[in-house]
Amino acid sequence: MKRIKILIVCISMLMIITACNSEGASSSGNKNEVSIWVHTSEETAEGKAMQNIIDRFNKEYEGKYSAQIEFIPRSGSGGGYEDKINAALTTNTLPDVLTLDGPNTAAYAESKIIAPIGEYITNKDDLLPSIIEQGTYEGKLYAVGYSESGVGVFYNKKMLKEAGVDLSTLPTVDDPWNWKQFMDLCEILVKKYDKPAVDMGLNDKSEWLMYAYTPFLWSQGGSILNEEKTKAIGYFNNEDAVKTMNFIQDMIDKGYTTKTPVEKAFQTEVYPMKFTGSWTIAEMESSYPKVDYGVMPYPTSPETNKLVSPSGSWQYAMSATTEKDKAAGALIDFMTSTESLTEIALANSVLPAAHSVVEKIKDEVSPQMQVLIEQNAKTAHARPVLPEYPQVSRVFQQTISAVTYPEENENVQKLLDEQAAKIDQALK
Amino acid sequence: MKRINLKENLVAYSFMSPALILLGTFLLLPALMAVYYAFTDYYLLTPQDKKFIGLENFVQLFNDPVFLQSLKNIFIFVICVIPIQVGAALGLALLINKNRRGNLFFKVAYFSPVVLSLVVISVLWLYLLNPSDGMINAILEKVGIEPQPFLTSPDQAMYTIVFVSAWQGAGYQMLIFLAGLQNIPSSVYEASKIDGANNWQNFLHITLPLLKPTSILIMITTLIAAFKLIIQPMVMTQGGPMNSTMTPVYYIYQTGFSDRLIGYASAMTVVFGILIGIVTIIQSRISKEDE
Secondary structure, three states: OHHHHHHHHHHHHHHHHHHHHHOOOOOOOOOOEEEEEEOOOOOOHHHHHHHHHHHHHHHHOOOOOEEEEEEOOOOOOOHHHHHHHHHHHHHOOOOOEEEEEHHHHHHHHHOOOEEOOHHHOOOHHHEOHHHHHHHEEOOEEOEEEOOEOOEEEEEEHHHHHHOOOOHHHOOOOOOOOEHHHHHHHHHHHHHHHOOOOEEOOOOOOOHHHHHHHHHHHHHOOOOOOOOOOOOOOOOOOOHHHHHHHHHHHHHHHOOOEOOOOOOOOOOOOOOOEEEEEHHHHHHHHHHOOOOOEEEEOOOEOOOOOOOOEOOOOEEEEEEOOOOOHHHHHHHHHHHOOHHHHHHHHHHHOOEOOEHHHHHHHOOOOOHHHHHHHHHHHHHEOOOOOOOOHHHHHHHHHHHHHHHOOOOOOOOHHHHHHHHHHHHHHHHO | OHHHHHHHHHHHHHHHHHHHHHHHHHHHHHHHHHHHHOOEOOOOOOHHHOOEOOOHHHHHHOOOHHHHHHHHHHHHHHHHHHHHHHHHHHHHHHHHHOOOOOHHHHHHHHHHHHHOOHHHHHHHHHHHOOOOOOHHHHHHHHOOOOOOOHHHOOOOHHHHHHHHHHHHHHHHHHHHHHHHHHHOOHHHHHHHHHHOOOHHHHHHHHHHHHOHHHHHHHHHHHHHHHHOOOHHHHHHOOOOOOOOOOOHHHHHHHHHHHOOOHHHHHHHHHHHHHHHHHHHHHHHHHHHHHO
């Protein structure tokens, strides 16, 4: 009898455990209360700014709408947060508003996770073109980025001067250098220091390669896909693509850059230059305040001399299943107003997402940041918006990575033919 | 008598039920679902739209150069890592089996990599193996060997991962070997001593045969764990350079959760699961035949 008693206790405990989980997320029935999921932690500057914005929204719309924010911190590559979105999809428990990374726009829109929000956004004309481009799928605006990002060539002023470079001749956003001029500079620096001249992040075999290297291709006038985004053969393996890849291969071949950079080589004044973004400005300020550095714009193709720079950010979007579209629309509109966007740009030291914000903060930020902001507002190019983005991006990353092995991939044309075929396979 | 048996059985099964239920929900059910998904075009973001597509995924699979390469890579890994790791584990176990001073220190030292997270280990070795300013190359240069590219070379990357994995994992098998060694009665050694056997003969004819059950257990668990390689390439090489360290589990993860092709990824798990099953059966046959 005793055993049976123990057994009953065990089974009932198990039932309690399972019952606890079946409750699930219950969204409130109140039509005017919206929930929003964001991918950061509330401890970060970004999270705090978001909480502030939500508080302001609740105050301003008191009695009409209210919003509840939930922080779901992501791991490096977007992990935790996206898992939660995927789980919510199967159980139909998505929030009314959510954040998503730029490259996810198409997949989410195509799968009807997010709904078009164009009609709710009042300051569309103020948003930067790259923000609109990133959030638009099949002609409709689905998501609005709340900040921007960009990459420039960070250079160590002292090291350049010592190598005999006149800093006043360095390029500006209005007068950029082409690849040839940039390589001439590298040549001087390599001769002087007998080290790679620039860290281009080639040891990072992830999204960075797509994000930072596609602008070279676009500057050359090439593209990964045709305009309809249906095929890569004939585009990713055409003359423009070959020339772009040759430039990258030359950078490696001549020792100007390396696929195995020394850790923090730019920050510790070992390499004179580095391709990096606004996050490094924050890092230099906090950890390497003694290094005197400047930022120059992206090098351009000698054939077009057109400056194109990387761009991309996380965005707000409305879930397609929400019944509170008016309230959710009002919230997104509020969160992408000049005031809210300014708050987030300043708090998180990221680039602004709208023209009006550029004007507002331009004089408040560091000169290095000003270069990135100007370059971004004038030349940013969003990554392609298509559902198969992860596959396309991975093939692009692997192509860049392969090009940096000149011995194995001397024939760039052959490599690109293969890679273009891989993309077409994924698009099928 | 029969009634009691029935009741006894019922009680036994009931006691087992919590474990069985958990096993069923978290192991058996997902495995069966994966088999089902393998025949569908399940896209992660549109679970409601999945439909049956027959063998399409499997046809695509056998024409997928990355998947085939990942299979080749994992076989290279398994074939290299098992002798190195198990050999090292046995060696270490023999070293610390004798009662010597400071034994405890070595026991802890050899076992410590097992306690650390694999991610930590991988990042640590990533720094040590950096071709430009890593410690390993600095040491090699001191003794007059050319600096090596290690993880950045398509030819060396997988073998570097083999080394790091064996270094990390050997401590665990060492402990099991140690337990096995201490189970061998000392009377056997005493008898052989009387017969005039030397140390090497002792090892070959007493230690090894009596360790056999332990060795079989270690071989099978190491084999299965080795097939599941993912963290080291994920952290250290992202599967590169040029897919030379892409492993099936990593590719399945990438296809399922980054490309969102759950159907296709499930097909890979089914094929890969069958492969591991076959290898395990072959291995257990071989070790049984020996007896």
